[in-house]
Amino acid sequence: MTDFSEWFHNILEEAEIIDTRYPIKGMHVWLPQGFKIRKYTLKILKEILDEDHEEVLFPLLIPENELAKEAIHVKGFETEVYWVTHGGLTELNEKLALRPTSETAMYPMFSLWVRSHTDLPMKFYQVVNTFRYETRHTRPLIRVREITTFEEAHTAHASREDAAKQVENAVEIYKTFFNILGIPYVVTKRPEWDKFPGADYTMAFDTLLPDGKTLQIATVHNLGQTFAKTFDITYETAEGAHEYVYQTCYGLSDRVIASVIGIHGDEAGLFLPPEIAPYQVVIVPIIFKKGSEEVMEFCRNLEKTLKSKGIRVHFDDRDIRAGKKYYEWEMRGVPLRIDVGPRDIANKKVVTVRRDEKEKEIVDFKPENIAEDVKSILDDVTRNMGDKSWKSFNNEVRSVETLEEASEKISKYNGIISFGWCGDEACGKELEEKINVDILGIQGEIEDGNVCINCGKPAKHVALIAKTY
Amino acid sequence: MTDFSEWFHNILEEAEIIDTRYPIKGMHVWLPQGFKIRKYTLKILKEILDEDHEEVLFPLLIPENELAKEAIHVKGFETEVYWVTHGGLTELNEKLALRPTSETAMYPMFSLWVRSHTDLPMKFYQVVNTFRYETRHTRPLIRVREITTFEEAHTAHASREDAAKQVENAVEIYKTFFNILGIPYVVTKRPEWDKFPGADYTMAFDTLLPDGKTLQIATVHNLGQTFAKTFDITYETAEGAHEYVYQTCYGLSDRVIASVIGIHGDEAGLFLPPEIAPYQVVIVPIIFKKGSEEVMEFCRNLEKTLKSKGIRVHFDDRDIRAGKKYYEWEMRGVPLRIDVGPRDIANKKVVTVRRDEKEKEIVDFKPENIAEDVKSILDDVTRNMGDKSWKSFNNEVRSVETLEEASEKISKYNGIISFGWCGDEACGKELEEKINVDILGIQGEIEDGNVCINCGKPAKHVALIAKTY
Structure with missing residues (x-):
């Protein structure tokens, strides 16, 4: 694949997956073949989620007043939100946002739904379209203004431990899902400055596209009690006290389809895992x-x-x-x-x-x-697809000892670089700037004796960097 | 059921179908039980449509310039369209409409897709949310501002005859669907003043809710060449000439679920046809x-x-x-x-x-x-539900000879009144006003010798009137 970007654009057209000629930038049409791939992909995901989540459907529009309630959250989205201001020939009393994500649509209702500790845990999900007024270069299925396939799960728990456990469960759910599709990934804890607006911490899945750049394909957020306090989501304990719930949310999007196409495809075109092939x-x-x-x-x-x-x-x-x-x-x-x-x-x-x-x-x-x-035979094809994509992925994850080495490997191959990092924000941002990469996040703790490849202080974490989409 | 409206509202809450407390008027949340009913209902519908339609998915937003292209159409929707005017902190160059229906989103693409007579017929459908800035009293699943479940099919044909035939096919499709759910209906051709904005003619399905008022539950439109001319959708004939296509579209909505609930329910609560029962x-x-x-x-x-x-x-x-x-x-x-x-x-x-x-x-x-x-046993329950609902429906369709009789029956029972009508618009509107009803439409031609119950001129059609939702 000489030029992935060109190949990707061409295959979407030739295999009749997406029509990009719709007259709004970053908004596209799912063609019948693409729609079927999307349908079978969602079927797999829903079967996994349905085991212990309930599917619901919330309205698209969010009153400005609800969206604005959680200050950190709204700040994170303010440049990206589409606003409805008129109904017919009338100006609306209150602006309505097209959901960029649904925390502020759902949590006012959660406040009504959660009553007692016996209601917990609550696990809901929906698959909807969401909107981001994207000012960067758009790309079908990867960076769009209408995310047509946004799966978002939202859970509420009685304790901090239960919420942390749910984050782990959610990571397992997405692993299972990506494994079925033969999509390889790394899971990291995003650095503080890159976590979801309003979250305690964010776990993220990144895969690699054939051009060696990583693509974020799923995120899992531990929301702590931030939103519970903002939206007054409390429950009565067995002892009759009233406590705020602990929440998590996790989601993925059309990017899953972009990954399947990009990772398994070759010069001859698409190659679809049997589970999602029309x-x-x-x-x-x-x-x-x-x-x-x-x-x-x-x-x-x-x-x-x-x-x-x-x-x-x-x-x-x-x-x-x-x-x-x-x-x-x-x-x-x-x-x-x-x-x-x-x-x-x-x-x-x-x-x-x-x-x-x-x-x-x-x-x-x-x-x-x-x-x-x-x-x-089809099962064997599925296995083989996964083996091959994981092998190729693992070859692109390289461990380095020095910043120079990191810089050289990135320039030469792109891919993912694993290194020792002190964990300081200032150091991290400096490192990102120096060699023009993004820190994906930390993958685990590190043994004593190692030093941070940027600042030379003791390294606390194994961290990953890459050129990202 | 003493007060249907109250019963309906209560059962949606008690059976956990819809939560109406979402903080925007006319926009509601599908709860897990309701979502499942909706899912199984859509499964039936999609299985029927998938036999000879392709499912697609178009963007939600429509540029003002496309929406405005078909003058009659836009006139019909101008008081009802929600407008997006801002992206983030920026005012958009062009206003974007939330689709009230998707003709003007789809047909610019049809113009690119249709090339030759061998491409025809083309039959697509999608299931999406649509929006109407409804100023009348809203009611969950019946009159809402976000129609969360809008199935709309759009077809293109080489001849007027093929399009007319497709209208008949679509009527059969919806009959099959409603029969599975045990929803009784009348099919009429809507009067000129009540047809879809831009259509040659509109066929409509109406059912009866327990309060004796009719609810429109599906429509099928023959669009002729109106939109084809506006959006330049042409094909090359076998002889090499270029002709405009003939189009149809047909759709239904959440109202199907409202009907299932209203028609089969009783004092004890819901009664769901086995096919859609969670x-x-x-x-x-x-x-x-x-x-x-x-x-x-x-x-x-x-x-x-x-x-x-x-x-x-x-x-x-x-x-x-x-x-x-x-x-x-x-x-x-x-x-x-x-x-x-x-x-x-x-x-x-x-x-x-x-x-x-x-x-x-x-x-x-x-x-x-x-x-x-x-x-x-479940099959027998299904049959019995249909038999019962049709029997009760047929009892509510009454034939009359005079306007007084019509007025009396409507006052006494509501229900549907069948009568002889001349077919003139002025007469029809006068009749509607006189006895405070709506003409649903015409059901068939009439034999010689009958006279219009309003104006006394020769009656051309069997027409139906009712109090409508």
Whole structure:
């Protein structure tokens, strides 16, 4: 991939995922193929969340007065909020914000909902569109003004420990989700100056795009009691006292789809994990003059058999060259192709071609086993995608001992640099400026004896830096 | 139901469907139970549409310049559109409308997408939130400012005939959908003055709420070439000429859920069609001191068995009186309850109580058959709900010969009045005013010899009037 940015833009168009020609900058249209990828991706996420969260849906608009209640929070968003000021021909009494995120929409209601310790924990989530008046260069699915797919979970707990535990649970939830999609990541605790406005601390997932820059793909925030105090969310303890709840929130967005596309794609185009591929299998008939009706009939039956077992399969019976079909389905990222010719039928075989290996394999065809055989190939494709992306990701995480080394590696490869850091804000910001990177955050504590690569004081943390999106 | 309005408001709260306390008038929160009902309702609708439509997702915001392009259309919405005028601290160069509906968002893109007659027909739909600055009295799910569930389909065709045919197809689609939910309806062609702004003609579905007022629950519009000309949507014919497409659009909203709730509910609360009930079956253990662990174990197994067959079942093992459980699940509309006591287990029986009949029935319990037995009861509940609601609906449609009779029946019963009408706009509006009703529309042509009940001229149409929401 010589130029990732160009490749990404082209594949969104060629594979009919997103149309970027909508007449507002940073707002795009999900095309049918893209919409299906989005749908199956959300299905996975919701199945995980539904295990112990309840799905809800809050209004898009937030009264100015609610948004402004939590001062630190509103400060963090003030340059990014879209404002509705008129209804019809009338000026509204109070401006309404398009949600940039939903804390200030939800928490006034939480204040009504939470009554007793028996109501806790409360775990809700919603999947909605959110808006950011983005002044930087926009990029479909990565930096947009309408985030069309924003999953945000919000929880309330009786104790600080429970909230901290929920942060860990949420990290596990997103790990599970990204693992299914074969998206590799690092999890760090964001530095103080980069945490969510209003949070005690923020844990974040970053992945790497093929250009070696990191992309933040999920965040988990421990909100402590900040919002509880602002929005008066209290509960009655077993002893009859009234206490503020402890809260967490966590979310992810369209960027998941950008990552899947960027990380698994190659020169031939998309490569979709079977779980989210609109078609998991495409059947291509290899037709000669003789026996063509027999082949078509065989393919139709094969399609029916696979479909009946829940496999998303498409029989491509168009009257065009097989080579053109191969090219197209490869570009669209279909994980498995099955070719069927008259000789294969005679030999009770079919030919399978995996999107990852691109080599033909001859498979024994037994009608009663074929669906299981296909599923087992698809599972192997999924595993292989994850193995490959993690291997390549791990190669791009480099440990350094000095600032010079960090600077050199970043200039040469981009990627993620791991180093010893004292943890001071002033030092961190200086370091960021010196070698023109961002500190992603800290990954863990460090043993005694190491020194900070910037200031030379004792290093407290293993920290990560990268060029970021 | 003495006061429908009060009943409706109470049940939304008690059954935890919608929270109306959100701090913006006409904008509400979907609670977990309500969200599930909405989810299963959308699942049915999408399965029908997915047969020959592609799902897409367009941006929420529409530039003023696009919205204003189609003059008749914008005139129809000008008092209802919310406007975004600021991004962050900056005034926008161009005002952005929150979509009241998506013609003017979609059709500029259609103009890019439609190229050749081979692209046609094109059939897209999306499910989104839309906004109307409603100045009338708002009512949850019925008249709101954020319509959270707006399904809108948009199609393009090569000929006037194809578009007219699609209108008929869409009417069939919605009939299928409403029939699954047991929502009775009349379909009429709306009078000229009540058609969709920009449409050639509008077909509409109206149902009746328990207070005898009609509620519009779906509309289907033949747009002719109006928008095609405004947005320059043309295709190349087989002969190489360039022609404007013919378009249709059709949609429905949250009002479907309002109708399900209003039509099937009763004094005991909700009654949900099994297809959309969050729990289709609730199992209640009848526990005495002796044998209680045996009962609990039996119930747990029963729950597992039913779940494994795809039935949404809940085992209510709370330590409260069975009577309280009955009351609660009845109020929440669960279509089927299964009671299990120690004697039942000994006799290899279970007791079923349908939400519609409320009488106990003894059912033979065979583990291998129980799921099928339950499904067959649920199917019968569904049928019975439809039969009952249609019967009651048909009783409320009354045919009259004179204006006095119409006026009398409306005053006495509300409901729908069928009558002979000349079809003239002036006469229609006079009639509406005289007896304080709305003309829903025309249902069909009329035989010779009848006269219009208002003006006495020859009646051309069978028309319907009602008090409307």
